[in-house]
Amino acid sequence: MIGPFCEGSLFESLFNQRRCMLSPKSRDYVKSILLSPPMKRIPWLLIFLFAAASSFPITGSAAGKQLTFGYITPGPDTWYKRDVDGFVLAANMLSLKTVVLNSDYDAQKEVSNIESLITQGVDGMAIFSFNQQGAITAAKKCKEAGIPLVTVDNCGQALKSGNDIVAAVDFDWTAMGKNYAEYMAKNYPGKKVALITGLLEHLPVQMVTGAMKQRMQELGKNEIVAIRDGKYNPPVAVTQAQDLIQSGVKFDILWIMNEDMAAAVIRYLKSQGILDQYVVIAQNGSPVGIPLIENGALNYTISSSPGWEGMVALLALYQHVSGDSKTVNQQIMLPVIPVTKATTLDKTKVVPWEFDPVWLALTKQYFPSLGGYLPAKTP
DSSP states (O other), X not given: OOOOSOTTOHHHHHHHHHGGGBOHHHHHHHHHHHTSOHHHHHHHHHHHXXXXXXXXXXXXXXXXXXXXXXXXXXXXXXXXXXXXXXXXXXXHXXXXXXXXXXXXXXXXXXXXXXXHHHHHTOSEEEEOOSSHHHHHHHHHHHHHHTOOEEEESSTTGGGGSSSOOSEEEEEOHHHHHHHHHHHHHHHSTTOEEEEEESOTTXXXXXXXXXXXXXXXHHHTSOEEEEEEEOTTOHHHHHHHHHHHHHHTOOOSEEEESSHHHHHHHHHHHHHTTOGGGOEEEOSBOOTTHHHHHHHTSSOBEEEOOHHHHHHHHHHHHHHHHTTSOOOOSEEEEEOOEEEOGGGTTOTTTSOOSSOOTHHHHHHHHHOHHHHTTSOSSOO
């Protein structure tokens, strides 16, 4: 006779070996069996040993078929690459197949990629579009094809398209913009600000800069005197910084949309012997930016890990495709976490861009229904 459900029991050992393969609902079901009287539990032990795949919904499969999820990434920027990495890593943890297509900042290629994934018959799709229309087009085409869709960094625009999607996974760009304005008002009142953005047509760029400008006007402490398009390209950002300085525009704070661009601009300012004339602020909390925060070249940034975002997007898509949730049109916001010298060693404050076990802990903390799919420890 099998003893009670306790540490070290055979049944518990088998369950723990398979727990990462089960959906949260299945785990709860198995636990209820484990807590049942011993005689009732014996038949279920045999089922668990020899027929678990048919008895419980196993991660990575639906009706015995391995699931395949597609991901459309907008271009070659490091941010986008890390988002893909997080998506694919989470898929691997759940034994899912992935197909990743790159649009290379080409709107027509993006549409072709959407159609390609539909033709390939993927079970779910995620899209990170570089333009407002891309995700809306994907929402329409996926609805027609019956393919669940998650959008990434679309700022919820696809939610307004009239075509149901599973979720829009975003950082709160409006909250970020307000945070920057409040930081500058508190620490640098009266200083003028120049912005070097990412792609100006990219909605997150419009939202963070728009919110920053509005909050600055409300606070009345700072003023934006110039906005330049850095195109998420470090050499372009350096050219824009050179032009700003040579144009005679007077500014004290240089806000730059990502830290790859900021690092390049900082190198240029340092080479000209003028870095100490400007306060440089950026966004990302990336491996490139954190050392710059620590040495003082970069004054302030906000942590936003694209890798963690990609993981959350995969989990939201899987939760729907697996049948564990039929909720649609969810707005899933990752938290805004400011970074200063005092917090650079705290991974819960500076969320790593590349995989770290803290992703598992943070997912379970902020998104417990999604965190239930993840292993207790790194596989």
